[in-house]
Amino acid sequence: MAVFSRDFRIKTETDGMFDITEYVADIVSESKLKDGIAVVFCPGSTGAISTVEFEPGLLKDVPRALEKIAPAGVDYEHHKTWHDDNGRSHVKSTLIGPSLTVPFRSKKLVLGTWQQIVFMEFDTSQRERNVVVQVLGD
Amino acid sequence: MAVFSRDFRIKTETDGMFDITEYVADIVSESKLKDGIAVVFCPGSTGAISTVEFEPGLLKDVPRALEKIAPAGVDYEHHKTWHDDNGRSHVKSTLIGPSLTVPFRSKKLVLGTWQQIVFMEFDTSQRERNVVVQVLGD
């Protein structure tokens, strides 16, 4: 049993979802571990990690649904603290969560055929994001 | 430290929540491991894993709350891609997430007395689902 730790960087845009499956699969492969788990983590409070069928329609549908819960253009108490504009970004990140754990077997992530791992950018400006992958296994 | 990997299959229905606690507990037991974690994973983009107090009232309350975020009967961009009708199913799955990690001690999951592990089916037809459990521990 071993721990294998890597980062990767991606460029993101507001309310975008970014397919990071290949980054995670490559790190599992590089780890040489056969069976275990890959923990994918966003070290930041305005992004999140989940899975989705990565096709253009859902890249609009998911942000639209989240907009209902934490809309733009309304007052957030967060803005009073920092005089910024990304209260909704923080709310969405807390709801989705920064962490995803995916099992792998025989060096292969057990994702469904139409299921991709995504980084969800909620911040109000373009970002370059660092994503952490911690692999544990045999 | 070892990794122990198993699947199980369940039959599901639209917007149903299915108590899978016993499946997960049995796999932990079968692993012979004493202390560790059980990762429960849905390999698919229209289901999710969480916990709930498994009683008939909440089996209606939780789907009703999710219906507000991703209602039936409205247009989803996803439908234009595939000409299907399950855009809302995908949105709910991404929000809840496909993965849950539960610690165990002395071979017993550390769940609360009124807390069960559930598979949440969001797809618009009956399904037979495969659920993956990855156990890591000593």
Next chain:
Amino acid sequence: MAVFSRDFRIKTETDGMFDITEYVADIVSESKLKDGIAVVFCPGSTGAISTVEFEPGLLKDVPRALEKIAPAGVDYEHHKTWHDDNGRSHVKSTLIGPSLTVPFRSKKLVLGTWQQIVFMEFDTSQRERNVVVQVLGD
């Protein structure tokens, strides 16, 4: 590779978010493990674990957003089962989820600068909560 298991207790209030980062960091430190993951788990069906930038504004913004999904003052089927009043608490807990997994490297959690681990109390009365931390690593 080893498993290290600890609990801690906190006093909570309805719709409060409680910064538990130091508890988790101390347990990782006590484990003497260098690299691995900390699984933070709420054994109960009316609380949840996530991360947030822990500042006074968001402590209001996040509960307000969740109130839209599962408002107070409406009927929940859950109340018919138990004749209590915390249907909304259960719904919010299932949405956020009871589990968070945070990687650590060189004994340090890989959190962002403005990112804290929080226990989210959704129950309708003050509680004393037990939180479980399972550390796996080398």
